[in-house]
Amino acid sequence: MNSFFERLQSETLAAREAFLGIEQLGRGARGDISLETYIAFLVQAYHHVKHTVPLLMACGSRFPMEKEWLREALAEYIEEETGHQEWVLNDIRACGGDPEIHRYGTPNPETELMVAYAYDVINRGNPVGFFGMVLVLEGTSIQLATSAAQAIQNSLDLPATAFSYLSSHGSLDIEHMKFYESLVNRLDDDKDQQAVIHVANMMYRLYGDVFRSLPLD
Numbered sequence: 001m002n003s004f005f006e007r008l009q010s011e012t013l014a015a016r017e018a019f020l021g022i023e024q025l026g027r028g029a030r031g032d033i034s035l036e037t038y039i040a041f042l043v044q045a046y047h048h049v050k051h052t053v054p055l056l057m058a059c060g061s062r063f064p065m066e067k068e069w070l071r072e073a074l075a076e077y078i079e080e081e082t083g084h085q086e087w088v089l090n091d092i093r094a095c096g097g098d099p100e101i102h103r104y105g106t107p108n109p110e111t112e113l114m115v116a117y118a119y120d121v122i123n124r125g126n127p128v129g130f131f132g133m134v135l136v137l138e139g140t141s142i143q144l145a146t147s148a149a150q151a152i153q154n155s156l157d158l159p160a161t162a163f164s165y166l167s168s169h170g171s172l173d174i175e176h177m178k179f180y181e182s183l184v185n186r187l188d189d190d191k192d193q194q195a196v197i198h199v200a201n202m203m204y205r206l207y208g209d210v211f212r213s214l215p216l217d
Helices: 004-011 013-020 023-030 035-049 052-061 065-081 084-094 099-103 109-124 127-156 160-184 190-212
Strands: none
Touching (some): 013 127, 023 035, 035 084, 035 099, 035 109, 035 127, 035 160, 065 160
């Protein structure tokens, strides 16, 4: 019998393949982007990464007593993810940009909608569904982040200090994904499982729109 994690991967395969076919993503993975595009990526990353800890906190607050084990897992995620938005701002600075312009700036509409959807799932829907977003963001990091960082660094001749966010998340999220797989395999309620699958499919589309919003030469 397949585990829920295997089912989750299977039922999000089409959305994942469509996501991986996005031109901005493919060119970034090959290092075939301009400095302007890389900075634009970092700016949008900042605008969603700064919500990671608030989203995790909001999610944990909505779990009932019988999901205390899941709330404890979120506490570990919070400890791991705290402060990562500052890494992104530091990368912008290392690229020659001004991070303070973006600290209180406005994200692209696509990024704003993705973040708003995540809050809506937690506050109005089934908060367990938030783990669908975790799958998309961390799974993408494992597949692309470290190799993309190396390719972009080589093509743009940027210092390693411009890639603290991408470089760290590729390797870091491999461990996170093992932890994630063990967590979701404990979900035995069909409504929770369906919520995770639905949000993952939605997030491949919404996160994909974030990449599609990035300028290309």
